[in-house]
Amino acid sequence: MGKKGVLLVNLGTPDSPEVSDVRRYLDEFLMDERVIDINAFNRTLLVKGIIVPFRSPKTSKLYKEIWDENGSPLLYYSKIQAALVQEQLGPDYHVELAMRYQSPSIETALANMKAGLVESIQVIPLFPQYASASTGSVIQKVMEIIGKWQTIPPISFVNSFHDNEVMIDTFADNARKFQPETYDQILFSFHGLPERQLKKCDHSGNHCLKTENCCAALTDVNKFCYSAQCHDTARLIAERLNIPEDRYSVCFQSRLGKEPWVQPYTTDTLKALAARGKKRLLVFCPAFVADCLETLYEVTVEYGEEFKALGGEEVQLVPSLNDSPKWISGLVKMVTDQHSSVYTSPDI
Numbered sequence: 001m002g003k004k005g006v007l008l009v010n011l012g013t014p015d016s017p018e019v020s021d022v023r024r025y026l027d028e029f030l031m032d033e034r035v036i037d038i039n040a041f042n043r044t045l046l047v048k049g050i051i052v053p054f055r056s057p058k059t060s061k062l063y064k065e066i067w068d069e070n071g072s073p074l075l076y077y078s079k080i081q082a083a084l085v086q087e088q089l090g091p092d093y094h095v096e097l098a099m100r101y102q103s104p105s106i107e108t109a110l111a112n113m114k115a116g117l118v119e120s121i122q123v124i125p126l127f128p129q130y131a132s133a134s135t136g137s138v139i140q141k142v143m144e145i146i147g148k149w150q151t152i153p154p155i156s157f158v159n160s161f162h163d164n165e166v167m168i169d170t171f172a173d174n175a176r177k178f179q180p181e182t183y184d185q186i187l188f189s190f191h192g193l194p195e196r197q198l199k200k201c202d203h204s205g206n207h208c209l210k211t212e213n214c215c216a217a218l219t220d221v222n223k224f225c226y227s228a229q230c231h232d233t234a235r236l237i238a239e240r241l242n243i244p245e246d247r248y249s250v251c252f253q254s255r256l257g258k259e260p261w262v263q264p265y266t267t268d269t270l271k272a273l274a275a276r277g278k279k280r281l282l283v284f285c286p287a288f289v290a291d292c293l294e295t296l297y298e299v300t301v302e303y304g305e306e307f308k309a310l311g312g313e314e315v316q317l318v319p320s321l322n323d324s325p326k327w328i329s330g331l332v333k334m335v336t337d338q339h340s341s342v343y344t345s346p347d348i
């Protein structure tokens, strides 16, 4: 019997924090038609002519702030996650890690699986909430590559895991040591997304962003809505920690460009909370399963400084899932649960 292939995919990070590597990373990332989802001619002008040349030197400085002896935290923790999942699943499985952009590439990971004669492939994009720009892009890329193979093996994809119990529990565990009840307000700050992309994912065409708060609760109609899934993740973590509704806020960070992104923006939420006299904030970033630039720099440093300038005292980040043993067991369970539901024939 061949091994069962498992491909874990995260977003990607530059090979080094130097400007040239950041430029290559941003170029590949932002030229993705699912990330900057405008026509190819305008995307090329915008990305290659404006964003990449102007942003790379600034982003390089930020990466230098979070780069340590282990390199990029996102890649470091992703590699550990894949190695620990392989260790726990044992020799019947072949686990590969890939990044959607830069390295290790999806092409190489899939080629390794092909060479290892895997009998099936499970793909787990490491984004708890579905977005076309993240999960959708990973799925498309994998399908493009495998679609050219002569033998297409049984293949399955995890579409989202925004309500995964172990993920929720691990974030709650990570927060307990900070005693959430002692903070003035709890923030759930998710990676942002252009509003346009939220609307495009609404196949009913008449739900997302049509009425106030329509994306703040998950229903059958909007079950693939990024915003609704983010709100649901926040609600579940808050419930697990007995945090009442009025003690937490959901917001969206990392806006790029001038167009409207999903709201409220984290910076606006910080302003509103400071104006209400809140001093100490505990911040979860549950769009990420590993700490990265967006958590270690944007939240801890940028938002920390911004909040203090507004009269606040503290912004404390709840560490991401990283190499937590509970989270690793959650990933392993995701693999084995999916395997038994997708690949095992029912007894007749």
Ligand SMILES: C=CC1=C(C)c2cc3[nH]c(cc4nc(cc5[nH]c(cc1n2)c(C)c5CCC(=O)O)C(CCC(=O)O)=C4C)c(C)c3C=C
Binding pocket: 011, 012, 013, 014, 026, 034, 035, 036, 055, 059, 072, 074, 127, 131, 133, 134, 191, 192, 193, 194, 254, 256, 287, 288, 291, 292, 293, 294
């Ligand atoms: C949660 C998943 C992510 C979604 C959805 C997403 C959408 C998205 N991102 C940008 C632009 C940038 N994102 C950047 C960094 C970054 N983004 C994610 C995840 C999602 N992005 C992660 C994990 C990271 C950090 C990577 C790391 O190495 O630590 C950056 C680079 C940093 C910077 O220059 O600010 C950009 C740019 C867009 C436009 C977008 C949706 C359309």
Ligand SMILES: [Fe+2]
Binding pocket: 191, 254
């Ligand atoms: Fe991003």
Ligand SMILES: [Fe+2]
Binding pocket: 198, 202, 207, 208, 209, 214, 215, 222, 225, 226, 227, 228
């Ligand atoms: Fe929605």
